[in-house]
Amino acid sequence: MKTAWDIIPVQRFDLEGTLNSGQVFHWHRDGDLFTGVIGGEVVQMMQPQPDLLHVSKGQAELARHYLALDHDLALMKKSMPKSDLHLRRAFKYAPGLRIMRQPQWECLATFITSSLKQVAHIRQISLLLRERFGQAASKSTLRIYPTPQALADAGEVKLRACGLGYRAKHLHQTATLIASGAFDLEAVTTLDDDAACAKLCELPGVGPKIAQCVLLFAYERLGVFPIDVWIERVLTELYFADSKDTVNSKQLREFALEHFGPYRGYAQQWLFHHARTSGHFSKHKGD
DNA sequence: ACCCAGGGGCAAG
DNA sequence: CTTGCCCATGGG
Numbered sequence: 001m002k003t004a005w006d007i008i009p010v011q012r013f014d015l016e017g018t019l020n021s022g023q024v025f026h027w028h029r030d031g032d033l034f035t036g037v038i039g040g041e042v043v044q045m046m047q048p049q050p051d052l053l054h055v056s057k058g059q060a061e062l063a064r065h066y067l068a069l070d071h072d073l074a075l076m077k078k079s080m081p082k083s084d085l086h087l088r089r090a091f092k093y094a095p096g097l098r099i100m101r102q103p104q105w106e107c108l109a110t111f112i113t114s115s116l117k118q119v120a121h122i123r124q125i126s127l128l129l130r131e132r133f134g135q136a137a138s139k140s141t142l143r144i145y146p147t148p149q150a151l152a153d154a155g156e157v158k159l160r161a162c163g164l165g166y167r168a169k170h171l172h173q174t175a176t177l178i179a180s181g182a183f184d185l186e187a188v189t190t191l192d193d194d195a196a197c198a199k200l201c202e203l204p205g206v207g208p209k210i211a212q213c214v215l216l217f218a219y220e221r222l223g224v225f226p227i228d229v230w231i232e233r234v235l236t237e238l239y240f241a242d243s244k245d246t247v248n249s250k251q252l253r254e255f256a257l258e259h260f261g262p263y264r265g266y267a268q269q270w271l272f273h274h275a276r277t278s279g280h281f282s283k284h285k286g287d
Numbered sequence: 288a289c290c291c292a293g294g295g296g297c298a299a300g
Numbered sequence: 301c302t303t304g305c306c307c308a309t310g311g312g
Contacts, residue, residue, distance in 0.1 A: 022307065115308040121296055122307085165294030170309080207309050228307045272307085 006060035008053040012073045014096025015047040021273045023100055023217050025110060025123040026130065026145075035142070037130075038066045039103065042140040050096075068098045068220075076222070076263040086238040087260070087267055090274035097269055099216060104185045105178065106145040107218035112171050112205040113164055121163070128162040151175035170205025177203065193221050222265040225256040231268060234275045 019027045019034060027036040032046045043063060044056040055063040064070065073095070080087060113129075114122045126145075133150045134143035151159065152175040159168035177183040183203060188196045193215065200211035212226035227235075232252060239255060240247040260267040 111307090116293085116306055117295090117308095118297075118306050121294095124296080160294085163295060166292080166309090167294085205309065209308060213307085226307090230307060276307090 004057035005054040006057055008055060008060055008064065008069070010047075010051060010053045010069060012096050013047075013050075013053065013067070013069060013098065014094060015045060015053060015067075017094050017096060017273065018067060018098045018100065021094075021097055021269060022119065022276070024102065025114075025119065025126045037137050037142055037144055038062050040137055040144050042137045042142050066101055068101055071098060073098075073266075076266050079261045079263055080267055081259060081261070084259075087270065090267075090270040093274045093278055094270060097266075097273055099220075099222065099265060099269055101220060102218045103145070104188075104214070104218045105148060108185065108200070108203075108206070108210075108214045109145065109148075109151070109171060109175070111210045111213050112174060112203075113167050115167060115205070115210065125163055129159075132158070132162065148175040148178040152179040167205060173204040174206070189219060193224055196221070197224070216265045216268075222263045225253075225260065225264040225268045227253060227256065227268075228272075230275055231272055234271050238271075 015034065016029075019029075019036075024036075027034050032048065034045045036043060038059075039062065041059060041062060042056075043059050045063060046054045048054065053063075053069075077091060082088075109129075110122070110126055113125050117125075129146055129151070130143040133146035133154050135146075135150075136142070137144055146154075151171060154172075156168050156172040159172055162168075164171060174183075178185060188199055191199055196215055196219065197208065197211045200206050200214060201208060206214075209226055209228055212224045215221040215224045216226060225231075227249070232249065235252045235256065236244045236247055239259075240252075256264060256268070
């Protein structure tokens with residue numbers, strides 16, 4: 001148990017909300033203490049007061065970067081349409097949410113395993129993969145997310161045994177492409193948003209939705225607006241109430257692009273989190 | 288452009 | 301103890 005803390009003064013930051021907003025799936029909570037792994041190091045964090053973040057000693061910079069505490073949320077909020085009351089409400093509901101900076105591979109692999117899955121199961125798969133194929137973090141029993149090479153070596157059958165189902169094939173193929181050097185995740189950083197999305201979509205098990213989540217959560221492309229079933233439902237109910245039976249995906253995509261501005265990724269996150277946790281939205285289509 | 292398979296946990300009945 | 305439901309993609 002660590003008892004020594006670095007103390008970081010924070011504004012507009014919600015640790016619990018950020019770690020549980022569908023970006024990462026491996027943080028363990030015990031009371032108000034969160035334990036997880038960032039870049040090979042075990043990190044503990046807690047937020048005893050809204051304006052104070054405690055991070056285990058020596059890891060303040062690591063956590064600050066991971067949690068994107070330097071993002072200027074006031075600026076981003078300012079760039080969004082002021083007349084949009086739905087967005088204002090969603091922002092007000094969770095003004096301390098951050099879009100984190102995750103490692104590229106860890107984020108990509110996790111989202112490949114996330115398709116058509118509930119959060120609890122994504123979490124379980126993620127932890128199993130770490131336990132079985134990840135290296136131990138320094139001075140801990142916790143494990144680092146397995147490398148592409150480790151998952152390529154593991155083989156599809158052993159991945160399937162982690163509850164991955166048909167996703168095992170996708171994850172294994174993608175891990176193999178990256179381990180062999182045939183696909184370079186770092187090279188994606190040089191492409192613009194559309195080209196980067198298209199490039200990621202070349203990987204098995206990666207379509208537009210997952211590519212956009214990875215760009216937003218691991219490449220800091222804050223202008224990318226991933227649309228999943230929840231966001232589709234939210235956009236339809238909030239902005240197309242009059243035409244909800246005829247509006248299509250393309251219209252929703254174009255609306256998001258022109259309506260929310262250059263930091264639309266944050267708008268997506270606020271709307272998503274509000275819809276998922278506030279109880280304002282029904283679970284079922286057409287209810 | 289539709290249309291459906293696909294694993295398994297979990298909540299609801 | 302069943303059944304239906306899931307933060308999508310790929311292949312027909």
